[in-house]
Each structure stands twice: as C-alpha cells, then as structure tokens.
Amino acid sequence: MISRSSTGLFLSLLGLIVVSVWSLYSALLLEKQAEALFSKQLVAIGIGFVGLAIVLVIDHRRWNRSVWIGLVWFATLTLLGLVLVLGREVNGARRWLYGFQPSEVAKLSLILGLSWYCARFRNQLRLFRFGVLFPGLMVLPLLGLIFVEPDRGTTLLLAGMTGLLLLVAGARWQHVVGVGLIAGACLGTQLAFDPLVRARVHAWHRPEEHRSTKAYQNRLALLALGEGGLLGKGPGAGTLMRTVPEQHTDFILSVIGEELGLVGTWLVVAAFATILFCGTAIARRAGESGDAFGMLLATGVTLLITLQAWLNIAVVTKLLPNKGIVLPFVSRGGSNVIVMLLLAGLLLSIDRHTAKAARAPTKLGKLNPFAGADGDLAFGRTGGNPFDP
Numbered sequence: 001m002i003s004r005s006s007t008g009l010f011l012s013l014l015g016l017i018v019v020s021v022w023s024l025y026s027a028l029l030l031e032k033q034a035e036a037l038f039s040k041q042l043v044a045i046g047i048g049f050v051g052l053a054i055v056l057v058i059d060h061r062r063w064n065r066s067v068w069i070g071l072v073w074f075a076t077l078t079l080l081g082l083v084l085v086l087g088r089e090v091n092g093a094r095r096w097l098y099g100f101q102p103s104e105v106a107k108l109s110l111i112l113g114l115s116w117y118c119a120r121f122r123n124q125l126r127l128f129r130f131g132v133l134f135p136g137l138m139v140l141p142l143l144g145l146i147f148v149e150p151d152r153g154t155t156l157l158l159a160g161m162t163g164l165l166l167l168v169a170g171a172r173w174q175h176v177v178g179v180g181l182i183a184g185a186c187l188g189t190q191l192a193f194d195p196l197v198r199a200r201v202h203a204w205h206r207p208e209e210h211r212s213t214k215a216y217q218n219r220l221a222l223l224a225l226g227e228g229g230l231l232g233k234g235p236g237a238g239t240l241m242r243t244v245p246e247q248h249t250d251f252i253l254s255v256i257g258e259e260l261g262l263v264g265t266w267l268v269v270a271a272f273a274t275i276l277f278c279g280t281a282i283a284r285r286a287g288e289s290g291d292a293f294g295m296l297l298a299t300g301v302t303l304l305i306t307l308q309a310w311l312n313i314a315v316v317t318k319l320l321p322n323k324g325i326v327l328p329f330v331s332r333g334g335s336n337v338i339v340m341l342l343l344a345g346l347l348l349s350i351d352r353h354t355a356k357a358a359r360a361p362t363k364l365g366k367l368n369p370f371a372g373a374d375g376d377l378a379f380g381r382t383g384g385n386p387f388d389p
Contacts, residue, residue: 005285006351009278012271013344016329017045019268023255024332026236027248037248037332044334048341055345059353064293069116073142076102076109080145087149092196095149103146103154104335108342110142110158111165111300118169119293131171132179135162152191153323157311159183161303168299204321217251218318220244225257225265225317232261248332250324253316268330272309276302282351289358294350301343 024041028034063069079102087094095101117135124130139162147155163176191197203214211219224241227233238258244251257265279302286294305328312327314320326333328340 003351003355005278005281006348008274009282009344009347009351012274012278013329013341015271016268019256019260019264020252020330020337021045022235023252023259023330024248026238026259027241027252027255028332029236029242040334041332041337044337045341047334048338051338052341052345052348055342056348056352058349060294060297060346060349061291061353063112063297064116064119066116069113072109073113076106077141077145079105080142084145084148093149093151095151099334101333101335103149103151104333104339106142106146106154107158107304108339110139110162111297111304111343113138114162114165115293115296115300118165118296122170122292125166125170126172128172128175131166132175135166136179151324152197153311153325156187156323157304157308157325161300161307164303165296165300169296200321204318207318214322217245218316218322221247221251221254221316222318224254228258228261228265230261230263232257232259232264235259249326250312250322250331251316252327252331253313256330269313272306272328276306279305279347282347282354286350286354289354291350291354291357294354298347298350301347305340305343 021042025038028038079097083097083102084094086097088096090096095103114135117138118125121130121134139158143155143159146158163180166176167173199210199214203210204218207215207219210216220240221244224238224244227240228238232238236259238255241247241255241258244254247255253265253268256268260267279298283295283298283302286298308325308328311320311323311325312331315322315325326336329337
C-alpha cells in the first residue's frame, strides 16, 4: 500500500519535472545548440528516474554498512580530487569532470556518511568529541575540496545541512552553534578577501551602483518575475526572461515567473513545501519504528532538497547575494537532476520499507532486532547499530 507521504512526494516531483521540461524548452529556444542541450537534460531525467526506481526497490538499511560507506566516501574524495587536476575550467572554477559535477555526488555521500555515523554513535553525540569533533574531521576534507574548486554555494549548503543533521541526531546545540560560529567567522574572513565575493555582496547591497554589471542578472530576473503578473504570459510567450544570464540554470525561476505568473511561482514553492512536509513525516515514522538510520537519512535528504530550493529562490528574489545554487529538479544540469532523483528514491524507499516492516507479523521465537532484552530499542540504550553485523 502506498502511503499518502509517498504519493504527495512523488506527485510533487512529477510536477517539478514537468515544469522543468517546459521552462527549459522555453529558456533554451535562443541558445546555441539548444536542441542538444535540451536532449541531454531529457536523457539525464530518464537516467534519474531509472535510478530512483532501483533505489526504491532496495531496502535502505542495506546501505547502513561500514564497508559501503567507506567505499562511497573514498570514491567521492577521489573524484573531488581528480576534478581539481583534470576538470574542465569554466569562469575560473573547476567543477566538471567528463561532463558531470562530483560536488553533486558529494551531496549523496555526505548524507549517507553522516546518517551512518550518527546512527552508530547516537548515544555519544552529546559529548563534544562525538557530536562535533569527529564528524567535523570526517566532513572537512570533502567540504574543503569543494571549497577550493571554488564552489562556495555548495560548501555553505552542505555545511549548514551537516550542522542541522547533527542537531536532529542529538548533538548539543551549544557545541554545534559554537563551532559553527567559529567556522563561520573563519570562512567570512577568508571570503572578505575574495574580490568576486566582495563584488557580489556589494552589488546585492547597492544594486543601483552595479545596474549593468554584477547586479544586472538580479535586476532583470526581478523584472521578469514582475512582468508575469498573476497568471503569466503563457508558455513560450516570455521575452524579458531571455535576456537574463543563466536563465536556464540558477535563474530558471525568472522564466517560470514571467510565463506562469505569480500562481505558477507559488505552485513551485508549494511543491517544495509538500516535499518538506512529506519528508518530515517519513522521517518521523522511521524514527517511531526504531530505524535511526532511516530517520536520519530521510531528515538529511529532506533538509538538502528544501535548503537548496530556499537558497535558490532567495537569490532570485534578491533576499541573498548570488551564490550559484540551482533549483532542485527544475534547473538545467544533468548531475543535479540525477542526484536529486536518487535522493528522492531514498525517501520513497525509507517510507516503503518502514511500512513493510510495520505490517510484517511477529513470529514466535523470533527476537525483535530493534529491541534489547528489557524491550528498549537497542540503539537507544547502548548506541549500537542494529543493522551492523
């Protein structure tokens, strides 16, 4: 039986993909090699849905093994290292390795690795070394390699998700916030000497002084959103959005706003709100069933998707300076859409197998794998992981 959370999640995904296909077709009409770019995106969406179906069938608890996490982590660090050496440089950044972005794979690896760690050491997370120091040392190489590409937006996104997931898992907020403030101060000091970052922040703060340079993209995007009015100009009828740089990636929302209007824009926001609501419900049910890994995995996936969506929308609407963050499931980018659909598959898998475990009859003579001798959950009492051998 399909739960309402899975139904709502899947329908939201389908809606976002439909909006993506339509808006990208409209945004790419005047681009060079438009047909090739659009075809590549369709292929990536197809690969993503195949991956989603495969991940959905596999019990998510099979990933909760030290050997799998180690292999995934090593492969990700290797790819992030290779992209700095062999990657293609575009606009001063090396983010692409043979047509895909390893930093997108890092999102999946980080969620799996942190969920495994927090489930394994859940009872020790209130101690500083287990709650902040060890996971910090674990994620630092991954975040550092992404930072020096440079990809500051993805670094900040993953760092924020790491802190939130540690708080959900049970780390002391004083430890997480304290280390976060220190790391933020160090990062802010470093970024203050970066001319590109300073120019973007100044353009965001004083756009009238950068109307034809750094603030040009945001100014046109806001005009395109305003041109759409309530119901928009209709599919393919937008004109102003075609003048927005990167309108098919970071600023795809300007295309949606002009052609579908305020109603279409709010429907996109509602789809991400539905993903947040459904993902939270899936995580809660996994936690109630005694599946710490599933609960943390669902929480991490939900946080990543909604945080990335919020950052993109905040940039397009000028609530934040430009960070180069794409809109999940909607913006052009094969690596992003494939990884996001895989993450959605993990959410659906958690819900499916949690429901299956709840319906399974208890056999006489069989011990509950989640319970200790006194009936308490094994990981809740000892910090051990019931899925590890």
